[in-house]
Amino acid sequence: MNYDKKTIRDIDVSGKKILLRCDFNVPHDKTTGIIHDDTRIVSTLPTIRYLLEHNAAVILLSHMGRPHGQWKKELSLFSARDHLEKLLGIPVPLTQDVLGPDTKEKCAALQPGQVVLVENLRFRLEEEQNDPDFSRELASLADLFVFDAFGAAHRAHASTEGVSHYLPSVAGLLVEKELQFMGAALEAPKRPLVAILGGAKVADKIGVIKNLLQKADTILIGGGMSYTFLAAQGRPIGTSLLDADHVDYARQMLDQASQLGVNLLLPLDNLAAKEFSPDAAPVLVDAQNFPEDLMGMDIGPKTIQLFTDAIRGAGTVIWNGPMGVFEFPAFAQGTRAVAAAMAQQADAVTIVGGGDSASAVEQTGLAHQLSHISTGGGASLEFLEGLVLPGIACLADKEQAGGNADS
Numbered sequence: 001m002n003y004d005k006k007t008i009r010d011i012d013v014s015g016k017k018i019l020l021r022c023d024f025n026v027p028h029d030k031t032t033g034i035i036h037d038d039t040r041i042v043s044t045l046p047t048i049r050y051l052l053e054h055n056a057a058v059i060l061l062s063h064m065g066r067p068h069g070q071w072k073k074e075l076s077l078f079s080a081r082d083h084l085e086k087l088l089g090i091p092v093p094l095t096q097d098v099l100g101p102d103t104k105e106k107c108a109a110l111q112p113g114q115v116v117l118v119e120n121l122r123f124r125l126e127e128e129q130n131d132p133d134f135s136r137e138l139a140s141l142a143d144l145f146v147f148d149a150f151g152a153a154h155r156a157h158a159s160t161e162g163v164s165h166y167l168p169s170v171a172g173l174l175v176e177k178e179l180q181f182m183g184a185a186l187e188a189p190k191r192p193l194v195a196i197l198g199g200a201k202v203a204d205k206i207g208v209i210k211n212l213l214q215k216a217d218t219i220l221i222g223g224g225m226s227y228t229f230l231a232a233q234g235r236p237i238g239t240s241l242l243d244a245d246h247v248d249y250a251r252q253m254l255d256q257a258s259q260l261g262v263n264l265l266l267p268l269d270n271l272a273a274k275e276f277s278p279d280a281a282p283v284l285v286d287a288q289n290f291p292e293d294l295m296g297m298d299i300g301p302k303t304i305q306l307f308t309d310a311i312r313g314a315g316t317v318i319w320n321g322p323m324g325v326f327e328f329p330a331f332a333q334g335t336r337a338v339a340a341a342m343a344q345q346a347d348a349v350t351i352v353g354g355g356d357s358a359s360a361v362e363q364t365g366l367a368h369q370l371s372h373i374s375t376g377g378g379a380s381l382e383f384l385e386g387l388v389l390p391g392i393a394c395l396a397d398k399e400q401a402g403g404n405a406d407s
Contacts, residue, residue, distance in 0.1 A: 003183035006170040006396040008047065008146055013056040015112055017142040020047065020172065021159050021391075023149035023375065024062035024080035033079030039362070040151060041083055043375050047148045047172035048088065048115065058115040059107055059142055060084075060092075061159045063152070069125030081117050092117050098124045099137050107141045127158045135162030148172025151354070151376040153383075153391035164394035171395050174375065179392070181372040182318075182383050185351055186215055190315035196307070196338060198223030198321030199356065202246040207385035208320065209253055218263040218314075220307050222299045222323035222334060226267050229254065235287060238272065240296040265310060269300030271324070271331055278328040298324025299334035311341040320353035320384060326360050335360045343369035353380035 022044045027036040035041075051058050065075040081094040094117045096102040106116045121127040126134030135158040139145065145167040147153075152160050153175070163169070171179070185193070195216040197205055202225045212219060221229055227240040232250035243250075257264035267287050272294035273280035284300055285291060299307070311317055319342065323334035342350040343366040350370040352361050355377035361367050374380040382389060 002397050003179040003187070003392070004398045005176070005179065005392065006398055007176045008050060008054075008170055008172060010398070011144065011168070011170055013051055013054050013144065015055055016144050017057045017059060017107070017110060018051055019059050019061060019138065019142040019145045019159075019163060019167065020044075020051065021061045021145070021147050021149045021152070021163075022048075023151040024060075024077060024084075025064050025151065026080065028079050030074040033082065035079055035083050037362075038083055039358075040375050041080060041087065043174050044148050044172065045087060047146065047174060050173060051146070052113055052115065055112045057110040057112050059110065060115060060117040061121055061138070062117070062149070063122040063127065063157075063159075064120045065122070067120065067122050069123065071123050075120055075122075077117060077120050084117070088115070090115065095119050098127075099134070104141070121157075121159050128155075130156050130158050130162045132162065132165075134158045136166050139163045139166035142167065145169040146172045147391055147395060148174045149391065150175050150178045150374065150379055153376060153379040153389040154387075156390035160391040161394045169395050171392075175392070175395075177372065178374060178376070181349070181351055182353075182374065182380070185316050185318055185349060186211075186384070186386070189215070190349055192217035192314055193316045193318070194218045194220065194310055194314040196220045196222070196311075196317065196319040196321075198225065198319075198323050198335075200224035200241060202228045202243040202250055204381070205321070206246070206249065207387065208381060211384060211386040212318075213253065213256055213260055213262055216262060218265065218310050219257065220265050220310055222267060222303070222307070222338075223321050224296075225321070226299075227296055229266050230287060230290075233266075236290040236292070237296065238285075238290045238292055238294045240270075240272075240290070240294075263310075265306060267296075267299045268302040268306055270296040270303070271298040271300055271333070273297050273331075276325070278330070280328075280330070282330050296324075297328070298326075298331040304334055304337045307338060308341040311338070311345060314345065314348050316349045316351070317342050317345065318351045318353060318384070319357050320355070320381065322356050322360050326356070326363075332360075336364050339364045339366050342366075353384060354378075355380065
């Protein structure tokens, strides 16, 4: 897939109405509407401001949660609207319907320098169905389509891919940044390339490991998935999480890493506990002598040193998945240590691939010291797998003379 896409800087937006697909699917209190994490809203502000400053009229599109075509007050975009108004310092009207009379009236009246937010697109089933008529009707509201919702790039929905068949389509500044960092990390990384993979299940990372084995110099595996790899080596793992269906796969990956000359590192020691609880007492165990009655909850100090040394020598570091049960303070040490090691690499390109890893880094307060933190969980994972992302593939390539209205 070509990652070199046209952006809003490559086209004339003055006097145009722009459909801007954002990702305002942010965690919020269902009763009060108070937003707990505004990262995704803040991340798309540069695109919104650029369009407004360049005399465009901006129609914002987003989804919130999974209402399955039902109108649900707790999944309205009113909280995102209120927050956006504070950040932008201008009124942001919210439509009372989705492609109904109010949406069409507000969009028709919109003037350059003004913005309107269309209510949660998933209140209509046609959105997730990528219905052509719904896509065409959305497209009829504007002159151009700008995609800036990287977190939804892996979805082929009406507002992420469908409208591109009816409007010239380019990337926003957030998507441009995502493609620049993650695309370069996979296609032309500063060497050595170190990939850090964590999280619970091997099954979730099969495609990522396969792809990275062809690209990375070193792969560090921690988190719940590491116990399946240890089991594949015949090591004891006590009552730790085991993805039993993928032990053979883990063994194959270890063999393939050896054949390709990829340095695949597994934990040397772990912090374990008798039960999965925030109050459980941590017990340090050696990976070679794992007690039968304990479960692994985090990587231990020897592993932290091993992983830190690998990160210290890296030119590019990509991290996806925590090293342990980081939501329990007693078992967050490994994840925090990885974040700290990455933050200390001022000369390296350091990338966090969204999801739990991004949350963990934000909690450490080190986010500002890293090169890039992706706004997409599932999208980042599929990107790392080398899969085609529908929301990206539909955008005009840089080398093309015009938009892709006929694509």
